[in-house]
Amino acid sequence: MIREAELTRTPSPSRWLEVSTVRELSQLARLRGEWNALLDDSRAGPFNAWEWLYPWCRRIGSDRQPFVMLARDRGGSLTGLLPLGFEHHWVLGRTIRRLAFLGETHVGSDYLDVVARRGREEEVARTFARALWELRDQWDVLDLTDLREDSVTVRVLRETFEERRVATRLTERYVCPYETLAQGESFDDFLKRTSRRDNYLRRKKWLEKQEGYRIEKTEAPGALAAPLTDFFRLHASRWESDGGSQGIRGRGVEAFHRDATQLLAERGRLRFYTMKVGGQAVASVYGIVHGDTFIYFQSGYDPAWRNRSVGLVLVGETFRDALEAGLTEYDFLRGTESYKSDWTTKRRHTVSLRVLSPGGDGEWFVRREEGMRQVREVAKRLLPQDAVERVRRLRRRLSAVRG
Incomplete structure (x- = not known):
């Protein structure tokens, strides 16, 4: 010491x-x-x-x-x-x-x-x-x-x-896409400055006609078990066809999130949003509130409901909730996925x-890193693209098994 x-x-x-x-x-x-x-x-x-x-x-x-x-x-x-x-x-x-x-x-x-x-x-x-x-x-x-x-x-x-x-x-x-939210701005006014307004309104209108449609928001430390279980299932389902999630993979990472969500909820920082239709969870967003910012951390949805844009509608509802809570920023964190750019205009x-x-002896560490990088680059050049993708998916699955 x-x-x-x-x-x-x-x-x-x-x-x-x-x-x-x-x-x-x-x-x-x-x-x-x-x-x-x-x-x-x-x-x-x-x-x-x-x-x-x-x-x-x-x-x-x-x-x-x-x-x-x-x-x-x-x-x-x-x-x-x-x-x-x-x-x-x-x-x-x-x-x-x-x-x-x-x-x-x-x-x-x-x-x-x-x-x-x-x-x-x-x-x-x-x-x-x-x-x-x-x-x-x-x-x-x-x-x-x-x-x-x-x-x-x-x-x-x-x-x-x-x-x-x-x-x-x-x-x-x-690259981390984000959007500033104007104090006093209504959700309808916000929608007008996005590229998803018409699709969001159309998809939400259809969902609202389905029996048992509702969105549950969970913040309390003692109420996390069910929404967290739904989130893990929906997140895994979303990424299953791609070989598994890179964001949440393995038992150790799931155990971490069970601990962290409980602790964050004790501080009033956690927000889980779960969309249900007919009593079944079909989409989930795992969010964190930090100061005046809503952090969109992770999400998941049932692939069977992909064509109904349940993820799009649920993201829109998190924007609505952030505006009604008086928050001034919405941050999607890392990633340039198209759905993020549909809702945002700013980047950091x-x-x-x-x-x-x-x-x-740090130079030896750097040399080893560089050697490993060169080996990966050679393998990518020699292997067909579909083989490279199969290797990536296999690595994700093995990582998830090892936890």
């Missing part, structure tokens, strides 16, 4: 910060209250929540050693945190220590970042950047994935390391930042 005094302070006496690290899951568990208070007073994204990252550590990242950096002011108040963890790779007789975000794999965590009190983002980011530099002998590769491209953290880390003649590598990751991007510790 690194003691606080062994790390770094910002130079301004009025903005003095002290950094410590949390390296045990039991310590991480006790941070929930402080973490939540900090997140609520920050601009950080939804997947930096304790309710997301703690179950990720338990269910998916059990092989990662937490390395959560905390920044406190003179009074001991938590002012910032950086949720990292260690992953170890064995490459040609060397143990490569890769330091990365908690929550980076398997669950689609966009907008990972430093969590800092509003107005103190740059100060906290610089404090953590200097601490990472001071601790450079403890890691070989620093990989920070899926930050927003306009993140202060990206700029500050690049400046900090490049000032010390350490190269950084910035790469593009995903995510990026990844990589730094190799000077004198470390």
Whole structure:
């Protein structure tokens, strides 16, 4: 355990910060209250929540050693945190220590970042950047994935390391479609500025005539069992013909979502929407409310109802609910699927930042990655396209079986 005094302070006496690290899951568990208070007073994204990252550590990242950096002011108040963890790779007789975000794999965590009190983002980011530099002998590769491209953290880390003649590598990751919602705007007015208005209204009119048509919205922690079961079934059905979902696959990921949805619901952040016809669930949306934003996380529908556009109608109803709740943004997260562009006009991007510790063995990790990438590219060129797709589907199925 690194003691606080062994790390770094910002130079301004009025903005003095002290950094410590949390390296045990039991310590991480006790941070929930402080973490939540900090997140609520920050601009950080939804997947930096304790309710997301703690179950990720338990269910998916059990092989990662937490390395959560905390920044406190003179009074001991938590002012910032950086949720990292260690992953170890064995490459040609060397143990490569890769330091990365908690929550980076398997669950689609966009907008990972430093969590800092509003107005103190740059100060906290610089404090953590200097601490990472001071601790450079403890890691070989620093990989920070899926930050927003306009993140202060990206700029500050690049400046900090490049000032010390350490190269950084910035790469593009995903496009995230989103839409702003005007205060006081009606759903009918919103529909007029989309390309799906006529189809949505026609399909909804037909569905409303079906016996037992209704949409159920679930928010309470004690009411999640049925809608979550319906969601898993519908999501799996939607992707079955494509070899399985890439977003939710395997028992470990399902266990994570059972934990995370319960914790998010306890914070009033969860929204499940389930469309039923004749008592049978035919479509589902798994959403998260973060501040003034509705996050469309995942969905599913019964393929037998595809031609009735049940997914389209249910997405429209989530927009209606967001507007009626006074939310000001609707975020589809990563992916450029056509149904997202039908509802949105805006895009943001995510990026990844990589730094190799000077004198470390990170270069070996990069060489192995590059070698594996070249092997995949050669295989794609040599195999017929339908064979490549069959291999992808087989890999998804095997991944789901292994959980």
